[in-house]
Amino acid sequence: MIENFWKDKYPAGIPADINADQYPNIQAVLKESCQRFADKPAFSNLGKTISYGELYELSGIFAAYLQNHTDLQPGDRIAVQMPNVLQYPVAVFGAMRAGLVVVNTNPLYTAREMEHQFNDSGAKALVCLANMAHLAEDVLPKTGVRHVIVTEVGDLLPPLKRLLVNSVVKYVKKMVPAFNLPQAVKFNDALAKGRGKALRESAPQGNDVAVLQYTGGTTGVAKGAMLTHRNIIANMLQCKVLMGANLNEGCEILIAPLPLYHIYAFTFHCMAMMLIGGHNILVTNPRDLPGTVKELGKWKFTGFVGLNTLFVALCNSEDFRRLDFSALKATFSGGMALQLATAERWREVTGCGICEGYGMTETSPVATVNPFQHIQVGTIGIPVPSTLCKVIDDEGNDLPIGSIGELCIKGPQVMKGYWQREEATAEVLDANGWLKTGDIAVIQEDGYLRIVDRKKDMIIVSGFNVYPNELEDVLATLPGVLQCAAIGIPDEKSGEAIKVFVVVKPGESLTKDQVMQHMHDNVTGYKRPKSVEFRDALPTTNVGKILRRELRDEELKKLGKK
Template identity: 30%
Template sequence: MSENNPYYPTYGEALSAFAKQTPDQIALRFGDRTTDYKSYDLHATQIANGLAAMGLSKGDRIAYFGKNSDRSVELAMGAARAGMVFIPIIWRLAPKEVEFILNDSGAGVLFVEPEFADQLPFSGNKILTDESFDNWRDAQATTPVTTPVGAQDALLQLYTSGTTGLPKGVVLSHHNGTHFRPLMKEHNIYWYCADHGDSMIFAMPYGHIAGVGTALGAVLGGQELIIHREFDPALMISDVEKYRVKWLFIVPAALGIMLAHPDAAKADFSSVKGLTYGASPIPLDMLKEGVERLKCDFAQLYGLTETFGTVISLPPEDHKPENIKGREHVMKSAGKPMPGVEVRIMDEDLNPLPAGQTGEVAIRSGCVMLGYWNRPEENEKALIGDGWFRTGDAGMVDEEGYLYIQDRIKDMIISGGENVYPAQVESALYGHPDIADIAVIGIPDEKWGEAVKAVVVAKPGSELTEAGVIAYAKEQIAGFKCPKSVDFIEALPRNPSGKILRRELRAPYWEGRERAV
């Protein structure tokens, strides 16, 4: 790699490099607190030494439960420097779900925000991420960490909602993330590799790859990361102006909320160079409004937790109004493979299909995960050899190389950027004494893209209500997974083998629409 396009095999090496190059540059902003690169590097070393002082060693799991903060970002980098594996847990999960993750991962220590501390059953070391975290960190040794950490060592373990109801820990290496930036620079994918010193806002949930991946990715380019505890449209608008922010990442639902905010009408977005979005395609009307108001480049990103995020992108040139006319269909695609990424469409026997035919999307890239934690059978299904990973998405590649996601083989619902698996919601609701049968589907929602709907068969003689079903769900699972509405029917449609015909249930709600999945 060139001097202007360095490759750092690990995130710790990248942090050390920028601490030497630009020690006084702001690395992290969170509210009134700022941390320069020299301090960021020192804190990562202290955290690594503090974890080792607890008796933890390379490969051990470090869990965090809370929202975005500068402390949680430092914690991830400290774990990385120690050769340990960081597990940020989605704070919106129900206590039962969090308990499963903590037990499954075998985490040796749990860092938790004070507001959540009493909710979580955990018998091991627990440290609150308030001022006591600063006191703990600052009391640790500043001597250099001698643990050898390599590119192929595990870095993250992120839990995805399981299609069978149990979450799976996706294990990602340093290399899965670090190898990508030099490729992007080499091919001028400027919307995915901000320059040294550029400012960017981080507001996506930390427990998602779009969250923790963004936070870690800023280190590879020596950027200034402006951390928002969670998405706040007024704060985002204000900070764009205050800090002359160059880069934004957001889901379409959140973009719509930001553009509709009263402060947006008079906001100065002139510093913004690019906006990337993911989780779902952007409606054309929203794109036109966004381009008109922000006057910046837009790019769509498609990826999975298992691929360390983005592997496909619809580039800015395909979003420009002058290029869209007559090619509106391209806006319904996920885009084209990023450099170093191969896409294959496969039939049921895993044979490659030609352009224009629909099958399962498979990805081959240096981004593909090490595997699922302690899930040998799942790994055998998903990692099919020669570097290929089965995504579980059904799609088609056209003659120009654009990938179109047709549906989700796994039936996943995306609501406001959050992944919801019907099987998990169904499993939670089956315990209700008045439910005889149930199916969960995604239906159109103008604000969130999709909303969760339960289709219920009530037991004879019961007086089950929509409110009762929703209330029961809220006791079992995270609020964003709970049904927003409930239909009652006499029997669920099934095929001869007994499989629920979800397409038949979805059809009335998606009639006349091209389903945006």
């Protein structure tokens, strides 16, 4: 039995199981942690720090605003569209305390992507950064969103600094396009209205949905993974047990350069670190590498959460290499494959090994991780406690240890299903709770797993999932396109880069610039192709399905990688 295989695979001191029902809901974890670590710093950004006690107070005020000044009811969805700023955890935890379901929304989304997500989720409220409010202005009339709260980057900073930061962003950097949302309430005005108002703490059940986290799943258009309170609590506890063995309560400083709206950073920084009273340093724009390194220089950080692309960029920075890493004792990698050369370079520069893990949005997200005590570079580690893994063949039969097959995962962190998509849920989640990942893996005799290949055609750009179906659907709307396909090709900087192939309709013409502009207008940055190739025809099956794998194999041959 696969259950028995894992029992003795955990290092000494790490239990094989956690109690996923230890807390009734996320609110209970938040309350306990914020009381226990009330005076400890929780989040810092732009020179301002809020303690766990202040986080609880501010989130309660925001929740009171939502309950007393809107008609939102428990179970309603609220979209939260912000980068890493202090307002993010305040809004998320406030929404949860008011009983709402959080819909994490990428602030870089185009209007088309926002419209789909808001309508699919049935969002009735939106909290967004002023920088993208102009897009909300265009989108909201086509959605059911009735309540809008707009915040500026520096809203939770002290008054003078707030004025300075917000003015620089708006008038000097010109990063806030003009918008007209007469119904919008300013974030700080919402806090002012909520202050002193009564709050009725919500008490959801463990199986109630806490977060709708959008993903393409295994294929196709973005779907909302229903992550319940129990799912997320289980993953918090699993992370604490396996990744927190080297971390001490109330004194760790963790760098948070990855966006909190992404499930990896969301669970790690907002959820798991709450259990140990970790101090999260929010990096608002990690693409500004000099600014990121400058921020790192201000802290004796003990933990770093990143992915391969970021590790490479930082190690190539002379200023980063000059930083003091004497306190760094934990580095975590996920989101995309960690390259051996990157892991070695990071250890050489920082003196710290990298614990690589694996997960999906559908697993809240952490499913496996390398324990501190025994890092095995090139693997994704062992399953986190209370989690089982197996591999199956194309017919769904279980394969023996050491065989290569599709990785399946079972555990309390596995999603409830896809929001309002029963068929899509049934395709990946069976009656016994096993989730098909679409990734090809091998389970070693020592219990460590290695990802061999991806069964699905998903492309991973800097840790973000990109789905060819979506890109092809967008590209097909460009006049003149007869056929098209999107694939991922190896890229040193981002892991994979997107290449699109286009067949132009007879008698019509298209240029690369036209294709690139169309994609620029309709999809967010990481989904945009880096190259375009025009062809007379694309390889297809006998029923006309385009063979992306054949295109990918051709590109790999050109690169000498196949």
